Amino acid sequence: MGSVGYDNGGGGSGGYGQGLSFTLLVVLFILLVIVGASFLNTGY
Template identity: 65%
Template sequence: MSGVAGGYGAGAGFALIVVLFILLIIVGAAYVW
């Protein structure tokens, strides 16, 4: 990853992290409930 893609690469990575974080919260809530 040399960063040539620019905003698209960073945006895709950020979106992926956000999705994984949301899934983690959902799974955690499922275990709590």
């Protein structure tokens, strides 16, 4: 429980394995949606 887990990036308990890549993916997806929406708004 006290050790830093690199394998399972669970509920923010110091896991840098899958948690970091998943967070990066979500942030990238949100950024893509925001950029796409603003681009569509500027286009029309």
